[in-house]
Amino acid sequence: MAAHTEPACRDLAPVHLPVTERLAADSITLPLYHELTEADQDRVVAVVRSVLLGAP
Amino acid sequence: VTEAPLVVPLVDLGWQRDEVAAEVDGGLARVLATTAFVGGPDVAAFESEFATACGRGHCVGVGNGTEALELALRAGGVGPGHRVVVPATTFIATAEAVARIGAVPVLVDVDEDHLLLDPAALERVEQPVDAVVPVHL
Numbered sequence: 001m002a003a004h005t006e007p008a009c010r011d012l013a014p015v016h017l018p019v020t021e022r023l024a025a026d027s028i029t030l031p032l033y034h035e036l037t038e039a040d041q042d043r044v045v046a047v048v049r050s051v052l053l054g055a056p
Numbered sequence: 057v058t059e060a061p062l063v064v065p066l067v068d069l070g071w072q073r074d075e076v077a078a079e080v081d082g083g084l085a086r087v088l089a090t091t092a093f094v095g096g097p098d099v100a101a102f103e104s105e106f107a108t109a110c111g112r113g114h115c116v117g118v119g120n121g122t123e124a125l126e127l128a129l130r131a132g133g134v135g136p137g138h139r140v141v142v143p144a145t146t147f148i149a150t151a152e153a154v155a156r157i158g159a160v161p162v163l164v165d166v167d168e169d170h171l172l173l174d175p176a177a178l179e180r181v182e183q184p185v186d187a188v189v190p191v192h193l
Contacts, residue, residue, distance in 0.1 A: 012163070017177075018165065035071040035075060
């Protein structure tokens with residue numbers, strides 16, 4: 001997420017941050033927390049693989 | 057048929073609580089029983105143990121990371137109107153702590169390889185800059 005493009009930062013002086021903006025546009029946030037079970041990790045991996053590779 | 061929107065909470069500490077509940081319930085009950093809601097013997101014990109674990113002489117317990125950042129900024133002499141550089145990709149608390157003391161967060165771009173504050177971008181920031189919170193992850 002690029003903070004400077006969010007409503008909460010609209011009162012700040014506008015800035016252009018190319019690396020941050022590209023990262024925000026090109027990234028997705030995967031589930032990540034220390035109680036994440038292996039079964040849930042496997043499901044996340046399977047979904048990402050199926051989306052990126054088109055394989056089940 | 058319209059599906060109900062999926063609600064993803066910003067923070068859900070429920071699972072973490074469940075994991076440690078048995079261990080911390082006694083401590084929470086003790087705090088309630090002694091009405092030591094601010095400071096008190098448990099906080100003092102934590103401060104002492106955490107300072108030792110970090111190899112430091114002192115520790116000050118606070119409620120959360122935002123407060124810790126806010127106190128660190130204030131201790132460093134940062135105040136209202138000061139401009140404080142923070143990385144553009146950090147957690148919201150970094151900029152929030154700056155705003156909470158009346159200073160102005162200045163978001164600066166990050167390094168392509170490490171996604172941390174880019175020293176070259178930092179050098180191009182308009183002066184004055186009163187403080188920098190670099191954030192390392």
